[in-house]
Amino acid sequence: xxxxxxxxxxxxxxxxxxxxxxxxxxxxxxxxxxxxxxxxxxxxxxxxxxxxxxxxxxxxxxxxxxxxxxxxxxxxxxxxxxxxxxxxxxxxxxxxxxxxxxxxxxxxxxxxxxxxxxxxxxxxxxxxxxxxxxxxxxxxxxxxxxxxxxxxxxxxxxxxxxxxxxxxxxxxxxxxxxxxxxxxxxxxxxxxxxxxxxxxxxxxxxxxxxxxxxxxxxxxxxxxxxxxxxxxxxxxxxxxxxxxxxxxxxxxxxxxxxxxxxxxxxxxxxxxxxxxxxxxxxxxxxxxxxxxxxxxxxxxxxxxxxxxxxxxxxxxxxxxxxxxxxxxxxxxxxxxxxxxxxxxxxxxxxxxxxxxxxxxxxxxxxxxxxxxxxxxxxxxxxxxxxxxxxxxxxxxxxxxxxxxxxxxxxxxxxxxx
Numbered sequence: 001x002x003x004x005x006x007x008x009x010x011x012x013x014x015x016x017x018x019x020x021x022x023x024x025x026x027x028x029x030x031x032x033x034x035x036x037x038x039x040x041x042x043x044x045x046x047x048x049x050x051x052x053x054x055x056x057x058x059x060x061x062x063x064x065x066x067x068x069x070x071x072x073x074x075x076x077x078x079x080x081x082x083x084x085x086x087x088x089x090x091x092x093x094x095x096x097x098x099x100x101x102x103x104x105x106x107x108x109x110x111x112x113x114x115x116x117x118x119x120x121x122x123x124x125x126x127x128x129x130x131x132x133x134x135x136x137x138x139x140x141x142x143x144x145x146x147x148x149x150x151x152x153x154x155x156x157x158x159x160x161x162x163x164x165x166x167x168x169x170x171x172x173x174x175x176x177x178x179x180x181x182x183x184x185x186x187x188x189x190x191x192x193x194x195x196x197x198x199x200x201x202x203x204x205x206x207x208x209x210x211x212x213x214x215x216x217x218x219x220x221x222x223x224x225x226x227x228x229x230x231x232x233x234x235x236x237x238x239x240x241x242x243x244x245x246x247x248x249x250x251x252x253x254x255x256x257x258x259x260x261x262x263x264x265x266x267x268x269x270x271x272x273x274x275x276x277x278x279x280x281x282x283x284x285x286x287x288x289x290x291x292x293x294x295x296x297x298x299x300x301x302x303x304x305x306x307x308x309x310x311x312x313x314x315x316x317x318x319x320x321x322x323x324x325x326x327x328x329x330x331x332x333x334x335x336x337x338x339x340x341x342x343x344x345x346x347x348x349x350x351x352x353x354x355x356x357x358x359x360x361x362x363x364x365x366x367x368x369x370x371x372x373x374x375x376x377x378x379x380x381x382x383x384x385x386x387x388x389x390x391x392x393x394x395x396x397x398x399x400x401x402x403x404x405x406x407x408x409x410x411x412x413x414x415x416x417x
């Protein structure tokens with residue numbers, strides 16, 4: 001059977017450097033850092049005292065007080081971003097066939113803060129199981145797409161993908177395939193995460209994953225720099241409306257880009273560390289190119305996973321050199337995590353959006369905070385250091401990898417009529 005074409009017709013974002021698409025893009029091109037001292041809780045006894053929090057977010061600006069209390073922050077973020085994307089898509093909610101509109105969402109953890117608080121409250125008691133009746137429905141990772149579908153009446157496929165930091169990219173690929181195969185006309189997809197809480201910070205600190213650059217939090221996320229010492233935890237959401245091309249064209253929709261391919265692989269190596277030679281990353285990029293029917297030399301830009309960890313950054317760049325050969329030197333490579341921090345299960349969505357906006361505007365956002373070259377990284381690679389670069393991007397790749405060895409890669413292309 002002939003696969004249907006899939007395009008992006010709506011975008012929404014809630015990030016540490018901007019609370020909507022316009023602000024997010026402005027933050028990206030200007031190299032804005034979202035990292036700052038944590039305001040949510042007392043960090044005196046924590047090794048890391050900073051994160052990339054959402055700024056100036058008040059749930060009651062978006063939900064009434066009663067509704068807000070029923071939603072963990074990760075679900076609030078999902079609803080806010082998807083609302084923006086749906087409005088941006090200009091879908092006619094009265095006439096579309098809602099049985100053919102689905103929601104496939106990514107979340108690596110889900111309602112961590114809700115789980116933490118409920119268990120702590122139980123521990124303070126006498127053993128009587130007094131829990132909030134919304135404890136479970138606030139916590140479970142699938143409640144985000146559930147609430148989006150309830151709000152809009154979308155009755156197509158509805159579920160959450162969980163693959164740690166690759167979750168949102170997995171959701172995008174699933175959404176792509178559901179539409180390609182003709183099962184749906186439209187999928188609301190993306191991811192959200194809200195793990196900046198004592199349990200999240202303490203847990204990642206315990207495994208030595210986070211930067212401890214407390215004296216300069218705004219420069220702590222420094223992918224590819226020789227002095228990088230771990231990632232900066234971020235939070236937020238990204239949402240994309242994926243739509244079958246003919247369906248979008250028939251209603252005169254604005255089309256941002258075509259989603260031309262998705263690739264998956266596993267490192268099958270270690271719970272948290274990447275394979276040092278990046279063999280799983282090589283496989284996922286090759287799988288994605290094959291799935292898209294593109295050649296390595298077609299790719300203009302790669303938004304890397306680039307978390308600012310000592311092992312991960314080097315392994316990914318080694319893999320890029322192996323897949324792209326000499327052409328790797330012609331690609332604009334960047335890591336927007338240098339600005340947003342690591343949004344865990346939402347990373348694949350906010351970074352896919354960054355790739356799409358780079359195509360639309362002809363500008364590749366920078367990798368900020370780079371000061372000291374790493375002798376293990378090829379200096380001929382263009383890592384788009386510290387300043388945005390103008391580039392006519394026709395094909396953009398977005399990489400996301402998760403603990404457990406999960407690798408996901410998505411390719412976007414300027415629409416070819």
